[in-house]
Amino acid sequence: FRKGLFHVQDIPSQVCSLVASYDKPKTVLDLCSAPGGKSFTIAEELNSNNSFVYSFDLHESRIRLMKQGSDRLKLNNITAKVSDAAVYNASIGTSDCVICDVPCSGFGVIRKKPEIKYKDPDSLAKLPELQYSILENASRYVAKDGLLIYSTCTLSKAENEDVVSLFLKKHPKFSPKAL
Numbered sequence: 001f002r003k004g005l006f007h008v009q010d011i012p013s014q015v016c017s018l019v020a021s022y023d024k025p026k027t028v029l030d031l032c033s034a035p036g037g038k039s040f041t042i043a044e045e046l047n048s049n050n051s052f053v054y055s056f057d058l059h060e061s062r063i064r065l066m067k068q069g070s071d072r073l074k075l076n077n078i079t080a081k082v083s084d085a086a087v088y089n090a091s092i093g094t095s096d097c098v099i100c101d102v103p104c105s106g107f108g109v110i111r112k113k114p115e116i117k118y119k120d121p122d123s124l125a126k127l128p129e130l131q132y133s134i135l136e137n138a139s140r141y142v143a144k145d146g147l148l149i150y151s152t153c154t155l156s157k158a159e160n161e162d163v164v165s166l167f168l169k170k171h172p173k174f175s176p177k178a179l
Contacts, residue, residue: 004072009037010109016099016151017041021051025096029141030055031085031134032101034062036069043070043078054095056083086133094143102131104152104159131163139171148174 001007009017017038020028024046030039033055043053055078057063066080083089085100105124106116135150142148150167152159168174 002072004074007037007040007069007073009041012108012153013037014041016101016149018045020097020099020147020149021045023096023147024049024051025147026051027095027143028053028097028099029092029095029138030099030101031083031138032103033057033080033099034059034066036066036080038099038101039066039078039080040069040073040075043075044073047075047077051077053078054092055080056085056092058082058084086130086137088137088140092141094141095146096143097147097149098138098141099149099151100131100135100138101151102134103127104131104154105156106153107155108153128158128163131159132166135163135167136171139167139174147177 020038021042028042028046028051030042030053033039034057036055039053039055046053055066057066057080060082063080063082070078070080083092105119105127106113110116131152139148150164154160168176
């Protein structure tokens with residue numbers, strides 16, 4: 001691990017990363033990317049393809065962790081910067097693939113994080129609004145014929161199907177893609 005020979009990642013995150021890198025995009029934006037597992041896997045998959053991964057997170061401390069991870073893994077095709085995924089940043093530009101792994105209730109990983117059951121239900125009620133805001137903003141970064149991936153680690157219909165359905169209803173130029 002310390003020599004950068006591997007990093008740890010759950011299977012669902014690996015699948016998301018492999019979908020993102022499947023068509024060998026030249027650029028990938030990973031919004032809400034810390035601690036960096038998806039970005040690392042994508043960068044590894046695309047390393048020999050002259051492709052680049054741009055990873056963003058809201059907090060500088062989490063960006064530092066990502067930079068340490070990419071340095072440890074010797075990934076030269078990844079750049080991590082601070083940015084709020086819910087606020088448009090014109091300097092980011094567009095990308096062939098944009099990943100929104102949005103903040104969520106985390107009910108899908110409760111086996112690993114049992115403290116989730118103590119989350120304040122009132123704070124969870126506002127998550128779909130934030131998730132939709134991030135997804136809508138992320139869509140502005142998708143290049144023509146690009147791929148937009150929405151990801152959570154929850155089982156909540158309100159945070160998954162409902163958010164995506166609302167987005168697709170308001171943005172008819174986007175459509176689900178069968179892989």
